[in-house]
Amino acid sequence: MMWRKVPVVVNLSDVFKHLSYRDEIMSELRRNRIFDILRVSGRVNLLDLANELQISSETVRRDLKRMADEGVVEIVRGGATLPDVLREAAFQHCLNLNADLKRKIAAAAATLVENGDTIMIGGGSTTCYLALALRDHRNLRIITNSVDAARILGSRGENEVHAVGGRLDDYLGSTVGVxxxxxxxxxxxxKTFFSVGAVDASIGLTSDTADEVACWQAMIEAGSQAIALIDSSKFGQRCLFKCASFEEIDTIVADRSPDPALAASFAAHKIEFINADGSGTAEKSQSRIHRANSSKVREQA
Structure with a gap:
């Protein structure tokens, strides 16, 4: 039996339409991701976006240009930022997002503070709730780059507030920069209290905001105990910039228990885990100073 080849007719117009439709979908997905990052950080860097999205800088420029034409972003040197009206709305969105969980976390974290303590408070929406939870504490010395935390705790005459100078980021509500x-x-x-954008069992604590990460890292180094406030929506997530490894963290306060993989990472690094809903805690950790002293004793032995 002889087989006869049948010619296949391809309509190039249909092919190009399909490719154009696919490119439009990919572009929309990228723009949505860019906007999500902007809602968290308030500002994006062109090269960082290219690395995060694994695309060329020119493609990022085209996406940002289109978003600017739509009034969603404002182009600035090296990247883009949210327009003022959206920046204010985005910060309010962060405060309102999981607000009840953040209040619970803040209330649990406040129990770790004693009257007369010297503490650092990083910027972020969860730490704003911590400042509110600390209003009845007395004789605190607070170092903070959070404008709201400084205002809330500075209104109490018994407290001594040191507001960190720097470049004011009105979206983050904190001072940042060199x-x-x-x-x-x-x-x-x-004690240092801070919140982050995500926590992952294999990489540690991360955030999408480079400027704020730099401040958190400096605070972790300056404090004897590092206490991270993390709502459970951030479990198992990753952001662009690494904030801290598990070795640097003493305590994590969250609204529910983590999954087994994350719980195993906490336990392996002797991180105290405090469940804000009161259903139990993991093994308590030693502070990094105590860990360092213990290591020295073991080495001498």
């Missing part, structure tokens, strides 16, 4: 980091490094505190 000057802020250098100012933070001049201080020493018993």
């Amino acid at each position: 000057v802020a980091v250098e100012n933070i490094r001049r201080y020493s505190a018993e």
Whole structure:
């Protein structure tokens, strides 16, 4: 039996339409991701976006240009930022997002603070709730780059508030930049409280905001105990910039228990886990100073 070849007719117009439709979908997905990052960080860097999305800088420029034409972003040197009206709405969105969980976390974290403590408070929506939860504490010395935390706790006459100088980021509601980091490094505190964008069992704590990460890292170095406030929506997630490894963290306060993989990472690094709903805690950790001293004793032995 002889087989006869049948010619296949391809309509190039249909092919191009399909490719164009696919490209439009991919572009929309990228723009949505860019906007999600902007809602968290308030500003994006072109090269960082290219690395995050694994696309060329030119493609990022085209996406940002289109978003600017739609009024969603404002183009600035090296990247883009949210327009003022959206920046204010985005910050309010962060405060309102999982607000009840953040209040629970803040209330649990406040029990770790004693009257007379010297503490550091990083920027972020969850730490704003911590400042509110600390209003009845007395004789605190607070070092913070959070404008709201400084205002809330500074109104209490018994407290001594050191507001860290630097470049004010009105979206983050905190001071950031090189000057802020250098100012933070001049201080020493018993406890550092901060919140992050995500926590993953294999990489640690991350965030999408490079400027704020730099401030958190300086605070972790300056404090004897590092206490992270993390709502459970951030479990198992990753952001662009690494904030801290598990070795640097003493305590994590969250609204529910983590999954087994994350819980195993906490336990392996002797991180105290405090469940804000009161259903139990993991093994308590030693502070990094105590860990370091223990290591020295073992080495001498």
